Amino acid sequence: MVEWTATERTHIEAIWSKIDIDVCGPLALQRCLIVYPWTQRYFGSFGDLSTDAAIVGNPKVANHGVVALTGLRTALDHMDDIKATYATLSVLHSEKLHVDPDNFRLLCDCLTIVVAGKMGKTLRPEMQAAWQKYLSAVVSALGRQYH
Amino acid sequence: MSLSAKQKATVKDFFGKMSTRSDDIGAEALSRLVAVYPQTKSYFAHWKSASPGSAPVRKHGITIMGGVYDAVGKIDDLKAGLLSLSELHAFMLRVDPVNFKLLAHCMLVCMSMVFPEEFTPQVHVAVDKFLAQLALALCEKYR
Secondary structure, eight states, rough: OOOOOOOHHHHHHHHHOOOOOHHHHHHHEEEEHHHSSSGGGGGGGGGOOSSSHHHOOOHHHHHHHHHHHHHHHHHGGGTTHHHHHHHHHHHHIIISSSTTTHHHHHHHHHHHHHHHHHHHHGGOOHHHHHHHHHHHHHHHHHHOOOO | OOOOOOHHHHHHHHHHGGGHHHHHHHHHHHHHHHHHHHHHHGGGTSSSOSSTTTTHHHHHHHHHHHHHHHHTTTTOOOOHTTTHHHHHIIIIIITTHHHHHHHHHHHHHHHHHTTTTTOOOOHHHHHHHHHHHHHHHHHTTOO
């Protein structure tokens, strides 16, 4: 089980309070598909992803960004049981969606950069540390049921 | 994953815009590296302090960013241009190459923080590729 200090919990809650999921979710997924184009392999049914403009204008991408970020937020209410919380989602990503778990890390890196853009210097180093620890815990839980 | 001519131009352009804040970004990036990835402090055990925001960390972050800027000028042949820096990292410093990726990530975060409008996905991918190429060039003499 991941151990969290009170300070880490405070930092993570503070960051989530600054995140508008409907804005940051789409931005993070769009950025991921543009910066790491091989991640587009999972979105064959999403329509036109052929240009950066197409990705940014694609409503299915935007919608899925919201879905993914909402899923990432779930851990906030289950900080002491992250592994169990994501067990079903882990099976889904492994057995149905066949997503290489390294992609979770890529999306999280893009999310951190989007959050940094929104928060500027208010995202202090120790806050970034707690935030990335949170994301690592979720990424680890999502990869747990792969075999 | 080599840089296209357009991406090289994007990198030069963004680093030009960044130049007045480059010291700050370099100092912040290294501070964040040791904060977010504490195992990286193992390379700085000989300093008085390796904690985020400390003077030696900030100073060294500025030094590193200076090296990155130097590499921008050598973007057309990083391997040749960074030969002596590669020897330094390979034979003296012996920094595990995984750490170059971690520092690159922290640099990207700082660039996004300081230039939220300019650090578009297009700039992001170009700079990310450049930093990856830089790291490869630094690793050239490792083995």
